[in-house]
Amino acid sequence: MNLQRLSTATAVVVYYIAAATILTEMFKPVKKAFTAIGGYHWIGKGITAVLLLIIVYLALSKFPNKSADEEMGKGLIYAPIVSGVFMGIFFVVHFLNR
Amino acid sequence: MHWLAGIHAFFGEIGVVCFLWILVEFMSPNKEGLCRSQKVSSIGLGAILLAWLMGGMYYFNFYSSQVKPTIKGSDFNWAHIVVMELKEHVFLFLPFLAFFLWITLKQTTEDNMQKRRSHILGVSLIGTLIGFAMAFMGALVSYGYRLGLEAKL
Numbered sequence: 491m492n493l494q495r496l497s498t499a500t501a502v503v504v505y506y507i508a509a510a511t512i513l514t515e516m517f518k519p520v521k522k523a524f525t526a527i528g529g530y531h532w533i534g535k536g537i538t539a540v541l542l543l544i545i546v547y548l549a550l551s552k553f554p555n556k557s558a559d560e561e562m563g564k565g566l567i568y569a570p571i572v573s574g575v576f577m578g579i580f581f582v583v584h585f586l587n588r
Numbered sequence: 589m590h591w592l593a594g595i596h597a598f599f600g601e602i603g604v605v606c607f608l609w610i611l612v613e614f615m616s617p618n619k620e621g622l623c624r625s626q627k628v629s630s631i632g633l634g635a636i637l638l639a640w641l642m643g644g645m646y647y648f649n650f651y652s653s654q655v656k657p658t659i660k661g662s663d664f665n666w667a668h669i670v671v672m673e674l675k676e677h678v679f680l681f682l683p684f685l686a687f688f689l690w691i692t693l694k695q696t697t698e699d700n701m702q703k704r705r706s707h708i709l710g711v712s713l714i715g716t717l718i719g720f721a722m723a724f725m726g727a728l729v730s731y732g733y734r735l736g737l738e739a740k741l
Contacts, residue, residue, distance in 0.1 A: 491695065496692075497707070500687075503684050504681050504684065507680045529648075530648075530652075532677065536680055536683075566710075570678075570681045570718060571714065573681070574721075577677060578674055581673050581674050
């Protein structure tokens with residue numbers, strides 16, 4: 491497996507989980523759509539996240555590698571921090587504004 | 589505590605310890621440490637997936653029907669609305685990080701481990717921190733449930 495692509499695809503999935511989480515809280519039809527996939531909205535997110543990882547990885551393989559496999563960048567390290575902090579702020583604000 | 593929550597926490601902690609193990613090994617990597625890390629990453633990925641499965645079963649069978657209504661109906665509803673909501677979504681990062689680490693370590697050799705060191709260190713550090721945060725949030729949810737039950741009495 492190409493690690494550069496996997497690293498980028500994993501970072502995309504992490505941002506996707508954060509975006510999907512916030513959208514499900516803000517828009518009920520989005521929550522219903524995820525619930526329809528897996529019974530619970532977070533299972534639906536998990537299933538779609540796995541599919542997205544595969545799709546992004548395969549899509550990235552269409553582009554040639556410009557740098558060495560070792561140069562994976564810091565995207566995957568920042569993604570969980572940015573997404574986690576953003577989701578935390580969202581849930582606190584959501585709770586305070588109820 | 590429900591037995592499924594206990595098993596969920598048990599596998600979750602094993603997963604966190606595996607992230608931590610890899611983090612420590614890659615502070616000064618060597619051939620033996622790489623070999624150990626490769627095995628530990630397999631165990632870590634398996635443990636995180638089992639923690640996910642057990643957590644889901646606990647949510648289905650107990651949390652959604654008993655814990656969630658008790659917490660939401662109490663003054664400590666923040667334990668579900670903020671903490672549990674954040675926990676169940678941030679947790680989703682872990683299987684993907686564990687999978688990435690497992691594949692990366694599988695493809696790492698003595699020749700390229702120094703070049704990949706910072707990335708492996710970064711991902712294992714993030715995994716460790718998220719894992720400990722999960723344990724802390726789990727404890728907060730339990731605390732909220734306990735307070736909710738006491739308030740009912």
